[in-house]
Amino acid sequence: MVMNCKGQLIDLSVPRVMGILNLTPNSFFDGGKYNNEDKIITRATNILTEGADFIDLGGYSSKPNAEFVSEQEEIDRVVPAIELILKHFPDALLSVDTFRAGVAKASIESGAAIINDIAAGELDDKMFDVIAKYNVPYIMMHMRGNPQTMQSMTQYDDILKEMLFYFSEKVQKARSLGINDLILDPGFGFAKTTDQNFEVMQKMELFNLLELPVLAGVSRKSMIYKTLHITAEEALNGTTILNTIALSKGAKILRVHDVKEAVECVTLFTKMSFKQN
Structure with missing residues (x-):
């Protein structure tokens, strides 16, 4: 699998790491930490020097019940x-975490x-029209509702079947627009209970049926710290x-x-995979 980022072909046969840089005051783990230029550059420097391939910037917290932020403020x-x-x-290579077309457009143009x-x-x-116009890689996550309502929308008859249908429809629409x-993201923690998160993780290989790269975002999430009865700050080992x-x-x-820990994880996993092959 290969992904084209601004003319640079990224080979995904070896897993890649995306480092999070939250620009919000209220993200669940590190909200408010990167609120001036020096802190942003320090964090970006650390992400890159520790070996990440991408930096993911977010200006709107998507934690459950997150407060509304205007599009202009997000931009x-x-x-x-x-x-x-x-x-x-x-x-x-910068990724922008947004569900708004206007923010996406301004971000790509920047x-x-x-x-x-x-x-x-x-x-x-x-x-979808913005993504098609600028032809950039697009990470599509599974969620129901929005950050304010998603935790009340966890009723599924067959969660994996419904997620596969959801992604199949999205992929078809995206392909029709060129x-x-x-990239598919199962959306751990989004409109899913803790048990549902673990069911999705247990059966995550099913998403490979769609023959697209899959992104996993479980870093320090509640499925870890609630299960272990610890805090997000203590959830690195579980992550x-x-x-x-x-x-x-x-x-x-x-x-x-x-x-750093994720890069080490990928390095050791890749070494094991190579040995097995």
Whole structure:
């Protein structure tokens, strides 16, 4: 599998790591930590020097019951950060975590290479058109509702079957518009109970039937710390364990807060896979 990012072909036969840089004051783990230029650059530097392939910028917290942020405020958070990081690291591949077409458009025009949409176009019907126009890789996540309502929308007859149908429809629509590079994100923690999250993880290899790269985003999430009766700050070990399981199920991108540990996880997993082959 190969992904085209601004003319650079990224080989996904070896799993890649995406480091999270939250620009929000209220994200569940690191909200408010990166609220000025020096802190943003320090975080970007650390993500890149620790070996991440991508930096994922977010200007709207998607944690459960997150407060509303206007589109302009989201743009005002994200675009200056894109420009700042690319000024220092011109070759950095930046992903923007947004469900709004206007934010996606402004981000791409400012130099973003990837759009990471938690709603796969469900919350903005112009999103697919923007992706098609600019022809950037598009991460489509499974979610129901929005961050304010998703936790009340966890009723499924067959969660894996329904998710596969959801992605099949999204892929068909994207292909009809000429969108080439698609990545699937099961959306751990989004409109899913803890037990449902683990069911999806257990059967995650089913998404490989769609023959597209899969991104796993479990970093320090509640499925870990609630199960272990700890805090998000204590959930690094659990994150590494689930990242390893995700890789064994075919994940091609790990989206994480802790880049060094994820890169080590990929390195050791790849070594084991090579030995087995």
